[in-house]
Amino acid sequence: MRDSSNNPETFSRDTEYLYKGDRIEGMSLKPEVIPCFLTTAFNMDNLDDVNRVYAEHGYTYIRTRNPNRDALAEVVSFLEGGAKSDIFSSGMGAITSTLTTLLRPGDQIICNRYIYGETFNVIDEVIRERMGIEVASVSFEDLDEVRQAVTEKTRMIYTEVVSNPTMRIADIRTLADIAHSAGALLVVDNTFTTPFAIKPLDLGADVVINSLTKFLNGHSDAVGGSITARDAELVDKIHHISMLLGTPGDPFSSWLILRGLHTAALRLPRQIETAAKLARALEKEPCISGVNHTSLESHPQRELSQSLVPGGLGCPMLSIYLPEDDMEKISQFMDRLHFARYAPTLGGIRTSMSHPVTSSHPNVPDDIRRAMGITPGMIRISVGTEDADDLIRDFHQALQVF
Numbered sequence: 001m002r003d004s005s006n007n008p009e010t011f012s013r014d015t016e017y018l019y020k021g022d023r024i025e026g027m028s029l030k031p032e033v034i035p036c037f038l039t040t041a042f043n044m045d046n047l048d049d050v051n052r053v054y055a056e057h058g059y060t061y062i063r064t065r066n067p068n069r070d071a072l073a074e075v076v077s078f079l080e081g082g083a084k085s086d087i088f089s090s091g092m093g094a095i096t097s098t099l100t101t102l103l104r105p106g107d108q109i110i111c112n113r114y115i116y117g118e119t120f121n122v123i124d125e126v127i128r129e130r131m132g133i134e135v136a137s138v139s140f141e142d143l144d145e146v147r148q149a150v151t152e153k154t155r156m157i158y159t160e161v162v163s164n165p166t167m168r169i170a171d172i173r174t175l176a177d178i179a180h181s182a183g184a185l186l187v188v189d190n191t192f193t194t195p196f197a198i199k200p201l202d203l204g205a206d207v208v209i210n211s212l213t214k215f216l217n218g219h220s221d222a223v224g225g226s227i228t229a230r231d232a233e234l235v236d237k238i239h240h241i242s243m244l245l246g247t248p249g250d251p252f253s254s255w256l257i258l259r260g261l262h263t264a265a266l267r268l269p270r271q272i273e274t275a276a277k278l279a280r281a282l283e284k285e286p287c288i289s290g291v292n293h294t295s296l297e298s299h300p301q302r303e304l305s306q307s308l309v310p311g312g313l314g315c316p317m318l319s320i321y322l323p324e325d326d327m328e329k330i331s332q333f334m335d336r337l338h339f340a341r342y343a344p345t346l347g348g349i350r351t352s353m354s355h356p357v358t359s360s361h362p363n364v365p366d367d368i369r370r371a372m373g374i375t376p377g378m379i380r381i382s383v384g385t386e387d388a389d390d391l392i393r394d395f396h397q398a399l400q401v402f
């Protein structure tokens with residue numbers, strides 16, 4: 001952004017973020033949009049130049065640092081309210097790089113039992129099994145369970161803001177207190193909620209992670225991830241390991257994601273509001289036995305939702321319970337929908353849905369799944385930018401199969 005030191009005014013976030021990350025270090029041209037730097041390296045003139053560029057941490061090899069990643073990182077930092085961000089090849093790249101940098105053999109991590117399946121798998125199969133780190137996997141709905149899991153080895157508490165697919169909310173503020181009194185870090189995945197709904201760093205989290213593949217890009221055409229922290233050194237440490245692991249983001253994905261992110265301030269408030277409207281309408285459908293959405297009066301953590309975010313925590317994700325006695329009818333319901341299609345992802349501008357029993361939780365025994373609130377009749381919905389009334393009417397007509 002241009003120097004605004006002569007201008008004492010502050011502007012709204014939705015205006016300011018459009019002008020972040022819009023200048024490339026060392027480039028005199030002023031393109032209206034940052035070009036995509038599809039190059040693997042940057043030339044240097046002679047050994048003096050080589051020494052200078054390395055000393056100044058300039059652009060050398062694309063995996064080490066690249067302008068498109070820096071531009072995107074600056075915007076993500078601004079949105080999340082952190083000092084520094086780093087951009088990764090995927091949300092999983094951000095997660096694995098963070099965990100492997102910040103944990104060492106002999107440490108312990110306390111993680112929410114209800115997190116994205118592959119995050120859970122990486123914590124179990126890599127962090128616990130291969131790195132020898134103790135893992136306490138507990139339900140974060142009961143904070144006493146979290147407190148009881150703390151040991152002198154605890155180095156990290158890990159959670160998502162809302163759990164998938166039941167939309168239970170993690171009490172970030174209290175979790176930060178528990179982590180900090182144990183000398184540990186609180187790492188929070190904000191993928192479902194995004195910084196347009198909540199800023200975990202402001203509530204005490206130390207590191208916030210986003211899968212940029214989802215709502216922040218919003219166009220279902222690029223894979224990426226980010227981490228943001230208040231402590232820039234922490235980001236530098238994770239970047240160093242990420243570079244060695246080969247998880248940094250590539251220029252083209254970073255460029256695409258920044259393009260998508262520039263309209264997120266228009267998309268996300270609407271998606272969040274539409275999700276709330278759809279959730280309220282679906283609660284009235286006689287064949288639906290329950291709706292999980294953070295905005296509903298019926299949400300069991302209503303007070304927490306209000307205390308984390310004035311007016312309640314928004315989220316473009318919801319889930320519903322359909323009758324499970326005839327699975328064929330669930331298929332017919334999906335066929336009858338004009339708009340929402342099945343997609344093993346979320347966060348696009350078109351509403352999509354998934355079936356947790358067959359997608360995210362197929363290997364979990366039925367009784368355990370049910371205890372987690374996941375039944376064969378559950379459908380998870382990621383709400384897009386369609387007109388809310390169109391979506392409500394479409395779901396209503398498709399539900400007539402029951």
Ligand SMILES: Cc1ncc(COP(=O)(O)O)c(C=O)c1O
Nearest residue numbers: 090091092116189191211213224
């Ligand atoms: C909450 C959450 N975190 C992280 C990820 C991983 O992101 P990616 O697919 O970009 O690696 C996902 C993927 O669905 C997710 O839902």
